[in-house]
Amino acid sequence: MVEIIVEDAQPESPIAFAAQELKRYVKQMSGAELIVVRASSPKPSILLAIRQLSAHKSQKPPELDDPREEDHYRLNIDPQKLQIEGASARAVLFGAYDLLERLGCGWCVPGDDSIPKHDTLQIAPLQVDARPAFHYRMMLDFPLLSIAQSIAISDWIAKNRLNWVHECPNAHGEPKTWYDRRDRVLPEIKKRGLHLILGGHTMRTWVPETHFASHPEWFALQESERKPPTLCITQPQMTGELIKNMRHFLDRCPEVEVVDLWHTDGEVFCHCSNCTRGVVNEKQPPPADAVQSAYLISYVEWINQVAAALAKSHPNVMVGPLIYSQTDRAIPDGAPAVADNVLVGLAHFFRDSYRPLIGEPKSAINLRFLGNDLTWMGKSKHSYIYEYYNGWTAPYVYPGAQVIVADLQTLQTLHVQGASSDMYGYSPINMYVAARALWSPNIDWKELVRDFCNRYYGDVAEEMTTNEIRLETGIFGLGGYQANGARAPEKPGAPLTSGRYLQNQRPGQITFLKRLIDKTKNQEVRMRLDRALKPWSLWNDEPRFWAFPDFADPN
Numbered sequence: 257m258v259e260i261i262v263e264d265a266q267p268e269s270p271i272a273f274a275a276q277e278l279k280r281y282v283k284q285m286s287g288a289e290l291i292v293v294r295a296s297s298p299k300p301s302i303l304l305a306i307r308q309l310s311a312h313k314s315q316k317p318p319e320l321d322d323p324r325e326e327d328h329y330r331l332n333i334d335p336q337k338l339q340i341e342g343a344s345a346r347a348v349l350f351g352a353y354d355l356l357e358r359l360g361c362g363w364c365v366p367g368d369d370s371i372p373k374h375d376t377l378q379i380a381p382l383q384v385d386a387r388p389a390f391h392y393r394m395m396l397d398f399p400l401l402s403i404a405q406s407i408a409i410s411d412w413i414a415k416n417r418l419n420w421v422h423e424c425p426n427a428h429g430e431p432k433t434w435y436d437r438r439d440r441v442l443p444e445i446k447k448r449g450l451h452l453i454l455g456g457h458t459m460r461t462w463v464p465e466t467h468f469a470s471h472p473e474w475f476a477l478q479e480s481e482r483k484p485p486t487l488c489i490t491q492p493q494m495t496g497e498l499i500k501n502m503r504h505f506l507d508r509c510p511e512v513e514v515v516d517l518w519h520t521d522g523e524v525f526c527h528c529s530n531c532t533r534g535v536v537n538e539k540q541p542p543p544a545d546a547v548q549s550a551y552l553i554s555y556v557e558w559i560n561q562v563a564a565a566l567a568k569s570h571p572n573v574m575v576g577p578l579i580y581s582q583t584d585r586a587i588p589d590g591a592p593a594v595a596d597n598v599l600v601g602l603a604h605f606f607r608d609s610y611r612p613l614i615g616e617p618k619s620a621i622n623l624r625f626l627g628n629d630l631t632w633m634g635k636s637k638h639s640y641i642y643e644y645y646n647g648w649t650a651p652y653v654y655p656g657a658q659v660i661v662a663d664l665q666t667l668q669t670l671h672v673q674g675a676s677s678d679m680y681g682y683s684p685i686n687m688y689v690a691a692r693a694l695w696s697p698n699i700d701w702k703e704l705v706r707d708f709c710n711r712y713y714g715d716v717a718e719e720m721t722t723n724e725i726r727l728e729t730g731i732f733g734l735g736g737y738q739a740n741g742a743r744a745p746e747k748p749g750a751p752l753t754s755g756r757y758l759q760n761q762r763p764g765q766i767t768f769l770k771r772l773i774d775k776t777k778n779q780e781v782r783m784r785l786d787r788a789l790k791p792w793s794l795w796n797d798e799p800r801f802w803a804f805p806d807f808a809d810p811n
């Protein structure tokens with residue numbers, strides 16, 4: 257009988273949850289019952305403990321401590337004892353999931369764990385010392401569909417050792433979809449020790465369109481007309497209302513550590529003479545670049561103004577702007593530094609998905625993003641890259657693992673603090689590879705693809721690995737964004753060689769997957785292959801979450 261010894265665990269703590277997870281999966285794998293105890297005994301045991309793990313006891317003030325240390329964990333395995341020590345309770349949980357992976361578990365897709373069956377569980381003596389390369393390791397939950405799906409996403413995030421979940425209600429007015437699921441989802445986030453960022457496109461959340469009738473001047477001026485939902489960011493009364501509503505929300509939801517303040521999802525921004533700092537001249541329109549740069553200075557001032565107000569009322573909360581669309585450019589030299597309680601997201605929307613950020617084959621689009629990122633990093637204390645690792649465009653086929661790993665190697669070299677992924681659809685191999693590369697980017701993407709397929713595709717893993725690597729290798733270096741153009745590559749204005757490549761693969765992929773569906777003897781694998789066939793066979797807008805099991809909530 258093996259005991260799990262848990263030091264100092266509050267029942268709600270991630271370390272207590274780590275013990276439950278070990279017990280649960282060991283039982284599922286082998287039928288063995290682990291017993292959770294509080295004190296050491298001479299029996300074989302698994303010890304879970306929080307420890308100071310950094311090599312040198314820090315002499316520096318706390319603000320100079322490396323935040324990545326929080327997720328540092330160690331596994332020490334010898335014949336009598338198995339120790340999981342973490343610098344925090346969450347790090348202990350990460351260590352437990354690492355151990356379970358080494359015992360054969362697979363955390364490949366949210367809500368669809370792979371649990372192998374064994375008569376006995378064995379693991380060779382081992383020492384692991386793991387510490388993430390990036391501080392911010394994040395993924396969105398968008399849109400907020402079923403509660404079961406939100407919970408499965410948080411569960412996957414923790415199992416894959418990411419540390420932030422980004423809930424995106426994208427609400428008009430108060431985020432009711434979060435309020436409605438908060439009681440169910442929040443305990444799941446807390447027991448995993450995950451950080452929470454919340455919002456999305458939230459100008460309309462904090463100052464909704466319903467104010468337009470009484471206050472048209474609060475909304476953006478575009479082509480001589482004020483229109484909601486984008487805001488006039490230099491309008492002081494509007495900013496007062498926005499701060500009041502953000503505070504009200506944060507009082508109601510004290511779990512939120514970063515609150516988003518993104519533009520609306522579009523291209524409209526306010527062209528009034530205040531927001532554009534007098535650059536706009538009715539008689540002779542200035543270049544669009546000049547207008548947008550002037551606006552961006554106003555935007556940084558506005559973000560800082562909101563951040564200063566929240567620093568007074570909610571000093572532990574950060575404001576989260578996204579540098580995207582309306583603000584997608586380098587920070588102007590005339591803009592102030594971004595305030596310390598702001599976490600800047602730097603979006604790479606419509607990048608070349610199959611070309612690295614830097615290197616061959618060269619992408620002017622990607623190099624521009626990277627150059628802009630560096631200017632923001634230079635003037636911000638906290639920032640992360642907002643990527644699109646998940647499929648975003650129909651039919652949601654996106655073999656991007658090779659570029660994801662190459663990019664994270666680049667970003668580590670540049671001392672980027674972290675990366676997040678959007679989630680409009682879901683691309684399981686990309687996310688699995690990204691999560692691992694966010695810990696240690698100097699890894700072989702092909703080995704990670706193989707690792708995913710071995711854990712997920714059972715008796716057809718070898719064929720699935722070979723196929724995925726062939727798709728990745730074939731599309732690498734071609735121009736275009738994700739699956740864009742794949743459904744109509746001959747359409748004018750869509751010279752997307754990557755889309756044409758995917759379209760050409762379609763008949764072969766359908767034949768290949770149908771053959772494996774006939775071949776596999778494993779019912780679970782057959783269901784996974786049926787799902788993998790969907791985007792190729794439907795080739796339309798339906799299969800956004802083709803990789804997920806059914807997450808419908810019971811009525």
Ligand SMILES: [Zn+2]
Binds near residue numbers: 476487488526527
């Ligand atoms: Zn304005």
